[in-house]
Amino acid sequence: MRWTVFAFFAYVFLALDTGLRPMLQIGESGYAPSFALILMVWIASMGPTHAVRWAALVLGLLVDLLAQYSTVDGRATIVAGPYALGFVLGAALTIQLRSLVYRKHPLITGLLTAVAGACAFVPAIFLLTMRRVVYAGLDSEHVIIWAASDQLVHAFWTVLYSAVIAVPAGWMLNRVSGLFGFQSHPRLGLPR
Amino acid sequence: MNHASPNRSFYTAAAAMLIACFLPAGFTNWLGGRLGELTIPLSAPLEKLSLAVRAVPKSLDRENPEFVKLANKNKEQEVRIYNLEARAASLQRKLERLQELKETDPSFRPVSAYRVAESLGKSDLFKISLGSLSGVRVGMLAYHQGYQLLGRVSAVSPRSATVTPITSRAFGPISAMVVSSDGNLAASTKCTLEPVGDGTLVGDVGRNSQDEASPVRVGQRVVYYDTDVRQLNTGPIIGMIEKVVPKDQNPLWVTITVRPEENLADVSVVDLKIPRAVASDGGDH
Numbered sequence: 257m258r259w260t261v262f263a264f265f266a267y268v269f270l271a272l273d274t275g276l277r278p279m280l281q282i283g284e285s286g287y288a289p290s291f292a293l294i295l296m297v298w299i300a301s302m303g304p305t306h307a308v309r310w311a312a313l314v315l316g317l318l319v320d321l322l323a324q325y326s327t328v329d330g331r332a333t334i335v336a337g338p339y340a341l342g343f344v345l346g347a348a349l350t351i352q353l354r355s356l357v358y359r360k361h362p363l364i365t366g367l368l369t370a371v372a373g374a375c376a377f378v379p380a381i382f383l384l385t386m387r388r389v390v391y392a393g394l395d396s397e398h399v400i401i402w403a404a405s406d407q408l409v410h411a412f413w414t415v416l417y418s419a420v421i422a423v424p425a426g427w428m429l430n431r432v433s434g435l436f437g438f439q440s441h442p443r444l445g446l447p448r
Numbered sequence: 449m450n451h452a453s454p455n456r457s458f459y460t461a462a463a464a465m466l467i468a469c470f471l472p473a474g475f476t477n478w479l480g481g482r483l484g485e486l487t488i489p490l491s492a493p494l495e496k497l498s499l500a501v502r503a504v505p506k507s508l509d510r511e512n513p514e515f516v517k518l519a520n521k522n523k524e525q526e527v528r529i530y531n532l533e534a535r536a537a538s539l540q541r542k543l544e545r546l547q548e549l550k551e552t553d554p555s556f557r558p559v560s561a562y563r564v565a566e567s568l569g570k571s572d573l574f575k576i577s578l579g580s581l582s583g584v585r586v587g588m589l590a591y592h593q594g595y596q597l598l599g600r601v602s603a604v605s606p607r608s609a610t611v612t613p614i615t616s617r618a619f620g621p622i623s624a625m626v627v628s629s630d631g632n633l634a635a636s637t638k639c640t641l642e643p644v645g646d647g648t649l650v651g652d653v654g655r656n657s658q659d660e661a662s663p664v665r666v667g668q669r670v671v672y673y674d675t676d677v678r679q680l681n682t683g684p685i686i687g688m689i690e691k692v693v694p695k696d697q698n699p700l701w702v703t704i705t706v707r708p709e710e711n712l713a714d715v716s717v718v719d720l721k722i723p724r725a726v727a728s729d730g731g732d733h
Contacts, residue, residue: 267486267487267490268490270487270491271487271490271491271494272494273568274484274487274491274494274495274565274566274567274568274575275490275491275492275493275494275495275497275498275565275566276494276495276497276498277498277566278495278498278499278502278566278713278714279497279498279499279501279502280498284646284647284713286570286571286572290568292568306458309458310458310461313458313461313462313465316465317465318483319568320476320480321476321479321480321483321484322480322483322484322487322567322568323567323568323569323571324480324567324568324569324571324573324602324603324610325569325571326571326573326602326612326616326618326619330587330600330602330612330619330620331586331602331603332567332573332602332603332610332612333473333476333477333603334473334476334477334479334480335468335469335473335476336465336468336469336471336473336476336479336480337465337466337467337468337469338469340462340465341462341465341466341469344462383466383469384469386469386470387469387470390470398472398473401617401618406570407570410570411570
């Protein structure tokens with residue numbers, strides 16, 4: 257996998273995440289698709305296993321660094337790690353599933369996004385909830401304002417919306433897949 | 449054996465991420481602030497486009513010709529009324545702005561920043577185009593058009609800052625004052641409003657002994673109550689009362705629902721008041 261191409265697409269997809277949200281969110285609900293998740297799933301369905309794991313970790317970490325949580329002292333804080341680990345788990349599931357499906361079909365990208373998204377978001381929410389519990393126990397002023405049930409509902413709609421957007425996005429990414437330099441297995445057609 | 453080393457480095461990185469989940473956020477705040485600034489060149493035009501698209505009114509597609517005819521007629525009437533109302537509102541705002549500028553403390557410098565990015569995840573936080581280099585500090589209040597209270601700065605990096613809007617639950621309780629219709633300070637009532645997450649704020653207000661029949665009415669203005677605000681009518685506005693519900697348990701109190709005059713989700717320009725001393729220290733750009 258060409259890492260410069262990955263870096264370029266990661267930059268563009270993260271900018272889409274942070275910039276297009278007001279336009280794409282449904283009403284005032286705040287439900288918006290995650291382009292970073294779509295990119296992670298698409299790379300996980302196409303790339304070599306070892307590179308996919310690192311790509312998922314990096315993408316998840318970038319999502320962590322661009323997500324801010326309000327704390328009880330009125331500040332906004334960033335927590336590194338939850339989405340990095342969540343994306344790694346999501347990528348691992350995609351790697352397991354990709355040999356069962358026709359990966360180049362755009363609908364499959366949508367389907368994999370739904371499944372892998374759930375696998376990525378639930379552990380991330382669990383870790384953030386654990387962090388909240390630990391900090392609340394320490395009576396710290398850096399406790400994040402956080403309701404796990406709200407977050408799960410939000411994650412459900414985000415994953416569903418991302419799966420819908422993943423269909424055209426997957427089609428577009430399939431057009432430019434040559435840029436990533438993925439190598440197929442000579443006999444099976446699977447990534448090395 | 450060949451893959452042992454790469455695997456080990458990956459698992460080490462994953463373990464580091466797990467530990468990082470529970471670490472204090474000092475370094476990650478710094479790193480995230482820099483990364484956010486890196487994405488601004490691309491996210492800012494996308495954000496501008498998004499806000500412009502949101503501003504386009506959604507047109508209704510009706511097929512019934514009679515309905516279309518009546519709707520068009522109604523539209524013409526509405527447009528006339530809207531134009532008159534808009535003109536009145538515009539003049540009112542100009543007057544308020546002038547009053548505010550007249551009362552503004554000269555030790556503060558008003559600046560405007562653009563909304564350039566949204567925070568990822570489930571939050572209403574957004575980023576603006578000015579940061580600590582321009583004198584922006586955590587805790588500063590953000591306004592829209594100089595008079596509508598928009599939110600509070602909750603994080604700062606050199607060239608961008610994060611704003612928590614007043615309608616976000618994360619903003620917390622807000623001290624406010626319901627301004628009486630005639631602007632009489634003595635008849636105005638203090639209250640505490642709490643954002644509920646649907647774009648409104650809710651709070652309980654005690655009945656005023658001077659006007660027992662209808663102490664608080666729909667349409668009354670609610671302003672931010674702060675000891676620094678010297679004159680009530682020039683303080684930042686939180687919004688207008690859109691609902692008043694009597695409290696069953698206590699007849700001396702009513703619950704009010706306040707909605708900001710502007711839809712804060714669509715605001716693209718944010719005003720801040722920078723202390724002149726801070727601005728000169730921070731190396732304004």
